[in-house]
Amino acid sequence: MSLYYGAVVFAHVVSAVISVGPLFLLLPLIRRLRTAKREAEDIYLAIIRVVIRLVMHSGHALVVTGVLLILFGPWPWHSSWVILTLAVMLLSAVFLATGFSSVLKKFHESGNDRQSTLDKLQRTSWIYIGLLLIMLWLMVQKPSIW
Numbered sequence: 001m002s003l004y005y006g007a008v009v010f011a012h013v014v015s016a017v018i019s020v021g022p023l024f025l026l027l028p029l030i031r032r033l034r035t036a037k038r039e040a041e042d043i044y045l046a047i048i049r050v051v052i053r054l055v056m057h058s059g060h061a062l063v064v065t066g067v068l069l070i071l072f073g074p075w076p077w078h079s080s081w082v083i084l085t086l087a088v089m090l091l092s093a094v095f096l097a098t099g100f101s102s103v104l105k106k107f108h109e110s111g112n113d114r115q116s117t118l119d120k121l122q123r124t125s126w127i128y129i130g131l132l133l134i135m136l137w138l139m140v141q142k143p144s145i146w
């Protein structure tokens with residue numbers, strides 16, 4: 001493995017860590033937000049926004065380094081594990097955009113049921129963690145399904 005290719009694999013794995021890790025912070029934050037007083041609410045929401053932004057940026061780094069690995073590495077782009085990862089990635093992008101951002105925007109709108117908004121946020125976090133773990137498995141195991 002050349003030094004440059006090794007560096008890209010390293011950057012890819014670091015972005016994977018930053019994409020998955022902070023998501024586990026969301027769950028206790030959402031739990032606290034359920035019973036938070038009005039003043040504390042904005043602080044929790046601000047932290048949740050930072051976590052989501054971090055996950056989004058490292059997700060972009062993950063795709064860019066992943067594409068570089070395909071371009072310069074030994075793995076053909078049509079390997080089943082690469083195609084499946086790309087498919088799950090598309091699904092996750094939809095979840096991150098529709099599930100997280102819109103829910104956060106809705107939080108302060110009047111007439112919205114706070115608990116159901118938080119339920120949706122929690123559900124979205126679990127689904128997103130699940131999708132990332134599936135991609136992690138595909139990457140590490142590299143199964144040839146077809």
Ligand code: HEM
Nearest residue numbers: 009013016062063066067069070073075132135136139140
């Ligand atoms: C656009 C999507 C992606 C592409 C094209 C891609 C491509 C690749 C390639 C070609 C390798 C093999 C490097 C090598 O060993 O020579 C790799 C490794 C790896 N990828 Fe991805 N990747 C993508 C997304 C992801 C995602 C979403 C995750 C995690 C959630 C991830 C985590 C990893 C990890 C942990 C490794 C190291 C596994 C190992 O080689 O033992 N990748 N990736």
